[in-house]
Amino acid sequence: MSRVNGTLFRSRDFGTIERFIEPCILLLLSREPTHGYGLMEGLEKHCGEKVDVGDLYRTLRRMEHDGWVNSAWDRKENQRDKRIYTITEEGRAFLKHAVASLKETDELIHHLFRGYQKVYPESNAI
Amino acid sequence: MSRVNGTLFRSRDFGTIERFIEPCILLLLSREPTHGYGLMEGLEKHCGEKVDVGDLYRTLRRMEHDGWVNSAWDRKENQRDKRIYTITEEGRAFLKHAVASLKETDELIHHLFRGYQKVYPESNAI
DNA sequence: TGCTCATATATGTAAATATCATATATCATT
DNA sequence: AATGATATATGATATTTACATATATGAGCA
Secondary structure: OEEEOOEEEOOOOOOOEOOOHHHHHHHHHHHOOEEHHHHHHHHHHHHOOOOOHHHHHHHHHHHHHOOOEEEEEEOOOOOOOEEEEEEOHHHHHHHHHHHHHHHHHHHHHHHHHHHHHHHOOOOOOO | OEEEOOEEEOOOOOOOEOOOHHHHHHHHHHHOOEEHHHHHHHHHHHHOOOOOHHHHHHHHHHHHHOOOEEEEEEOOOOOOOEEEEEEOHHHHHHHHHHHHHHHHHHHHHHHHHHHHHHHOOOOOOO
């Protein structure tokens, strides 16, 4: 627990979406097959803040286990080995589902904004 | 793990926001002090689907511990005892912070939508 | 050569949260 | 007397996140 400007916070930030990294990964892999480390820059743009590297690699292995991505080693001379991930049809299906779910989430958020605006009209919630 | 229309899902639904119930509770309590059971109908409108009752009561006690709400027993004749929760100034501050965080979350979601629309133009993501 | 930094892929562990089940008790209605 | 709605909780487990650490290679430089 910490206190910022008089407001209490618990260890985790508020407002994050569980496993939001997964559709972000799938979208990036929809553009082109990439390895874990290479995904990071793009992910930071999509997911905001910093991406936990350990979380990223574990997520990729889990997504492979779930059948949403495939991986193959890219072994080249004068270059570190890279595990290249490719999106599967199942992965595209999940991404589509995720986008639909996020639309619902988005509606809930805006419902809250509207309610907040009503109760606290001086704020500019919307 | 389950499979719906060929798409794999893990046990939890995708797209849920961690502790989204908390700003929803605080918004409802901003309107009037209420007891746990009484919050449920309003919460289902705010949080979508069904609200886990056990989660609700545990969350309320945790929020009281954090100083965001106060509680007092309402003991009346011919009526079950109710623990009435009231929002505090700290609670209002957290609600304000939560709304601001959710605006950032909302931007991330829409960033993903725009990216999705680019890669899959036939979808109507936005 | 030895040093450091960026690249690259992981695992270990603990804490926070969600989910599902269960317990308990009262009031109103049948 | 039994059932269902009201009302407040706890127990156990699974899931996810956060933070730390391990390991190894290639590039650039003194």
